[in-house]
Amino acid sequence: MKLTKLIPLIALLTASALFACGEESHHNTPETPDNTPSEPAKETGFARGADVGWLSQMEAEGLKFYTPGPDRKEKECMKLLRDDCGVNSIRLRVWVDPKDGWNGIKDVVAKASRAEKLGLRTMIDFHLSDTWADPGNQIMPKAWEGLDLEGLKKAVASHVDETLRALKDAGVTPEWVQIGNEITPGMMHPVGHVDNPKELTALINAGYDAVKKVFPKAKVIVHLDSGHDQWRYDRMFDILRDNGGRYDMIGMSLYPFWAQEGWEAVSDKCIENIEHLKAKYGKPIMICEIGMPWDQAEDCKKLIAKMMNTDVEGIFYWEPQAPSGYNGGYQLGCFDNGAPTVALDPFKDAVKK
16 A cells, blocks of 8 residues: 555554554465455345365365466455355354364354355354264263253353354354254264153253343254255154244255256255245244256256245255365265356356346
8 A cells, every 4th residue: 555645654554564464364265355444234035055064174285265267366265155156154064172273163253254244145154063963973062971851952052152242252243053963863962862752842942032131132043954855854844843842044055966866956946845844943044055966067057046936035055165086075065176166156147137
């Protein structure tokens, strides 16, 4: 920045001090100077999202991200997703006591702060485990083993409260908060197993109440897998209805690539289920996870465009920036050689309208 001789020396010194205080550096993250005087305004309406929980780990490992096309330039990943893919929302998972620190509270706050500065909306996804929670893994956090139901309710509330207050202190206001991740069989087994409907509901309610104390306007999501399977959604949301469960939104995952009948048939069933759930439970629906193999970008583009035309609040692509085979064999990203494929073009097209 050049300053003219008309500016008094004291102004020059003040400007220099302010610049020094505001300057940031991100480990292994390319610099992306932003000369705007304030954070970009957040969008409202349909959420065009990306789950980037792996991002800080990827950056620490030296992975780089690039703009698409022949002019290919290195760019910070969240800004790339925003500017070049049409993403307006970021989803981040939280683990209670992760072995290596990734997805712990400190890591999540750091990533969420970056999203906030870019004007991106935020979804916080509490796995309520020390590691991955999904239909095959709903493992009780080590520190919570042996607690009775009342102790577990307090532990859930305390963990949610600590995380959300850390986000609030950092200037982050999540728009959505998940209590549990793909909790089709329940969560925090064995106590919160789906076969223990009262206990499961009590644990979800403990998380819900903790969210509302910190962020009353945040929408609390209960999230299951296999969005095309009506039975598993009826089972869970009947349990919550019958036991006084509190939640604001139904979340679903949709990974239709594996089906013999093809992704079109699976997505049709998912759309039927969305209509069924809206009519039966009267709750809005979010596709919290979606994905297709990285080398099926054209089909993925069609899938996302199709699901964007349904009655959902938004769609979050799960780890789009992940290279083929990352972290044990993940193949469902939608980047190739560090740059986005056409898979997320429906998000980008929506920005142009």
